[in-house]
Amino acid sequence: MATDVQSGALQGRVILVAGAHGGLGRAASIACARAGATVVLLGRKVPKLNRVYDAIAKSGERLPEPVNYPFDLEGASPDDHAELANRIGDGFGRLDGLLHCAADFRGLTSLERSDPAAFARAVHVNLTARAWLTQACLPLLRQAPDSAVVFVVDDPGRVGGAYWGGYGLAQHAAAALVGMLHAELANSPVRVSGLQPGPMRTSLRAQAYVEEDDREAVEPARYADDCVTLLSTAGVARRGQVWSPLP
Known part of the structure; x- marks a missing residue:
């Protein structure tokens, strides 16, 4: 259940979660619903989206009913992103928050040996698609x-090392995008911030670390309430920042 601090923090709001069926995306979507939000679940894999939908709609907690929106960030054009925004506007008449949890990482490899298509896909999903969706x-x-x-961004000190490829480069750029958009939107009602969680037990992390030897990682749900904080009015204190909450 939501904590007393988070309960009602997003009451009446519409929140779009990109990557809603991933590790943190799923946990954050559920936390946003428990905080009172109507959550638009964006993701590529319909069966996994349905499981997140069921976790909210059939929880027995009388939460706002979420909405599934199947969407392939890799293949979507700018026009597809514009249509998505139009449908949210037509369906709800508002949008109060956008949470970027979607990520693409296929494993560690050197630039010399990387597949050019895989490199381009990582840069696109982790950076370009985020920019298009935000725009x-x-x-x-x-x-x-x-x-x-x-x-949601990864630790630049870690993914800036050898073999992180397009994913590592895109994560650095996404962190820079936070500051750039914050400066552009400073006089608007739109707050921009970043969340840099610690190591989490996700399928993405498993591409780089052997699970049984990974002693640092925690469950993604640990950072779900931090997502709610940044999406709610409490996030004003973190405006323009990339926040690294303690695990």
């Missing part, structure tokens, strides 16, 4: 009295 949603977000865009 498409900004007109709706500007209409809200208080709204937030939150980018």
